[in-house]
Amino acid sequence: MTTARRGSSVQAGNPVLLGVAGLAGLLLILELVPRLGLVDEKYLPPTSTIAAALADEAGDPAFWTALSDTLVAWAIGLAIAVGAGVLAGLVIGSVPVLRALTASTIEFLRPIPSVALIPLAVLMFGTAIESTLLLVVYASFWQVLVQVLYGVADVDPVAFETARSFRFSAWARIRHVLWPTALPYVFTGVRLAASVALVLAITAELVIGSPGLGQAIAVAQSSDAVPTMYALVVVTGILGVLINLLARTGERRLLAWHQSVRGEVTV
Amino acid sequence: MLEVKGLRKVYRTGTREVEALRDLTFTVENGDLVCLVGPSGCGKTTLLRCVSGLLDPTSGDVRVDGKAVDGPPPGMAVVFQEYGRSLFPWMNVRDNVELPLKQKKVAKARRAELVEQSLDAVGLTGSESAYPWQLSGGMQQRVAIARAVAYEPQTLLMDEPFAAVDAQTRADLEDLVRQLWKRLGVTILFVTHDIDESVYLGQRVVMLSSSPTVVQDELIIDLPEARDQLTTRADPAFIALRTRVYEQIQAAKRNAGQ
Numbered sequence: 290m291t292t293a294r295r296g297s298s299v300q301a302g303n304p305v306l307l308g309v310a311g312l313a314g315l316l317l318i319l320e321l322v323p324r325l326g327l328v329d330e331k332y333l334p335p336t337s338t339i340a341a342a343l344a345d346e347a348g349d350p351a352f353w354t355a356l357s358d359t360l361v362a363w364a365i366g367l368a369i370a371v372g373a374g375v376l377a378g379l380v381i382g383s384v385p386v387l388r389a390l391t392a393s394t395i396e397f398l399r400p401i402p403s404v405a406l407i408p409l410a411v412l413m414f415g416t417a418i419e420s421t422l423l424l425v426v427y428a429s430f431w432q433v434l435v436q437v438l439y440g441v442a443d444v445d446p447v448a449f450e451t452a453r454s455f456r457f458s459a460w461a462r463i464r465h466v467l468w469p470t471a472l473p474y475v476f477t478g479v480r481l482a483a484s485v486a487l488v489l490a491i492t493a494e495l496v497i498g499s500p501g502l503g504q505a506i507a508v509a510q511s512s513d514a515v516p517t518m519y520a521l522v523v524v525t526g527i528l529g530v531l532i533n534l535l536a537r538t539g540e541r542r543l544l545a546w547h548q549s550v551r552g553e554v555t556v
Numbered sequence: 557m558l559e560v561k562g563l564r565k566v567y568r569t570g571t572r573e574v575e576a577l578r579d580l581t582f583t584v585e586n587g588d589l590v591c592l593v594g595p596s597g598c599g600k601t602t603l604l605r606c607v608s609g610l611l612d613p614t615s616g617d618v619r620v621d622g623k624a625v626d627g628p629p630p631g632m633a634v635v636f637q638e639y640g641r642s643l644f645p646w647m648n649v650r651d652n653v654e655l656p657l658k659q660k661k662v663a664k665a666r667r668a669e670l671v672e673q674s675l676d677a678v679g680l681t682g683s684e685s686a687y688p689w690q691l692s693g694g695m696q697q698r699v700a701i702a703r704a705v706a707y708e709p710q711t712l713l714m715d716e717p718f719a720a721v722d723a724q725t726r727a728d729l730e731d732l733v734r735q736l737w738k739r740l741g742v743t744i745l746f747v748t749h750d751i752d753e754s755v756y757l758g759q760r761v762v763m764l765s766s767s768p769t770v771v772q773d774e775l776i777i778d779l780p781e782a783r784d785q786l787t788t789r790a791d792p793a794f795i796a797l798r799t800r801v802y803e804q805i806q807a808a809k810r811n812a813g814q
Contacts, residue, residue, distance in 0.1 A: 447641035450610050454634040455656035455707065465655060469646040546646045546687055 334516045342516035343523060352505070356524065359490055359501035362418055366425030367486045371479055374430050378437025383467065388438070399435065403428035403489050407496055421493035421501065428489045429482035436478030440471030473540075473547050480536040487532060491525055502528075558584040558607070558711060558743060562616035565602050576602045578768035580616070586710070589737050589744045591754035593801060594764030594772075595809050600747045603769070604715045607745065608634050620711060629711075633704035637716040639697040643688040649675070650684040653703045660707065674706035675699075677736060694725030698732070705736060711743045719749070727785045730757055734783060751805065755779075755798045756788060763801060765808040772808045775800055 320336040322328050334342075346352040381387045403424045410420040444467055452462045494503025502525055509518035544550045563580040566573050576599040584590045594600055605611035607618050609628040618625040620632065633656075636642040643652050650671055657667045675681055678698040688696050697717060704712055714733070718726040734757060737744050748754050754761045755777055763772040779793055788794055 445641045447636055447638045448644060450605075451634070451636065451642045453610055454608055454628045454632070455659055456628050456630065457656075457659050461659055465644070469644065472646075546689075548645075548689075551687075551689070 339519045343520035355505040362421040363490045370429035374433025382441025399431040424489045429486045432482040433478040436474040440474030476540045559619040566614045575768040591758035592747045593754040599769040631710040633707045633709035635714045670706040674702040678702045
């Protein structure tokens with residue numbers, strides 16, 4: 290086993306180092322391709338130009354306002370979606386009649402792309418932050434709800450009967466059996482919802498023009514500030530990475546007991 | 557006293573009916589250790605679930621100290637066969653044992669005392685902060701037993717608790733059950749498919765027929781109180797008793813085959 294692992298590490302090397310090397314390589318290619326004239330610099334500015342634009346943005350209070358607008362819409366939307374999704378999931382999931390009643394409706398509503406609701410959002414809220422929130426909440430809610438439903442269905446009958454045999458109250462059964470069982474699923478739902486929420490926040494700002502990074506990207510594009518536009522796109526990418534990182538760290542902390550996190554235990 | 561009278565359970569799925577238990581009547585006096593043994597698939601678990609109030613019987617009734625059981629009664633604890641699923645993996649050993657006590661509204665200081673005593677009684681002192689999945693199967697079942705013991709039940713139901721542990725661990729756990737039973741004066745109804753185990757543990761063995769289940773026979777185990785894995789199991793009286801039980805179980809299976 291040890292020899293095998295050593296062998297593969299010789300082949301694979303340090304994954305972090307390789308990842309950084311790969312990224313550096315990409316940035317270098319993106320620097321060279323426009324410099325060598327392979328692509329028009331107007332459409333793809335070299336990495337260094339984008340980096341300079343990014344530095345400019347960092348010094349501009351308007352950028353930070355846009356960033357905070359996006360993050361606020363993302364956070365509020367996600368919080369509403371997670372709260373509502375978890376609550377609805379626990380209630381629907383623990384009442385079989387409700388589950389049966391809502392199954393077809395959920396399957397119908399869930400696949401509706403959130404962006405199809407843009408006209409409705411504009412009608413209702415114009416370019417206010419509520420427009421973004423509507424789209425973010427709609428898209429993220431289903432991610433959470435469906436996962437919580439799976440989670441509730443995964444409750445071990447033996448664990449549940451154990452709780453019943455010790456005369457746990459209905460609340461205690463939810464709190465101590467249902468909830469911990471559903472928690473890994475909740476986390477998956479939140480992680481998915483967090484990414485989707487960011488996508489929808491940027492989309493709403495971009496298309497509707499509600500305040501935020503998306504709107505800033507649209508403005509940069511229409512004013513022909515191509516490096517700035519790229520710089521802002523990079524920022525949204527970094528946000529996506531950070532959000533995913535945050536969700537995974539939280540997951541590992543809170544689910545240390547779960548077999549997906551704890552790994553193999555030799556007894 | 558635990559009384560089971562005319563207990564019958566029919567499972568209905570759509571138009572299909574399966575009669576798991578036909579007519580079961582037996583009693584367990586307070587402080588007794590009675591083993592229920594029967595061929596596999598004879599509805600032992602169904603019976604135990606009816607006795608513990610987790611399942612409603614189709615007819616007949618279960619009474620604990622004269623009170624009809626219509627849900628998990630107070631003062632009763634169950635040890636399930638599937639210890640790995642019965643313990644909560646998200647809680648360490650201490651919290652697993654303590655949680656039912658919290659639900660029972662036992663005061664904090666007393667809870668700590670009970671957890672410590674019960675873990676000590678099953679030989680798990682020092683494992684309080686471990687998670688169940690970090691322990692071996694036998695140790696996990698000890699945690700489940702500690703949890704039941706800490707609950708201070710008058711009646712302890714055990715549903716094939718040692719079916720999934722290895723033979724050596726099983727012997728240790730059998731002795732642990734006898735020792736706890738004598739020390740705590742608790743009434744134990746122990747369900748098993750293992751004939752030797754039923755004779756070794758019980759004061760009395762109730763033999764069940766194949767499904768649809770009735771009581772095939774009852775046998776008083778008149779072995780000395782102090783039992784030992786080596787000498788008791790080699791005792792001619794033990795062998796005679798296990799033969800009796802074995803014959804009855806075989807007869808039960810033959811009757812079912814006819």
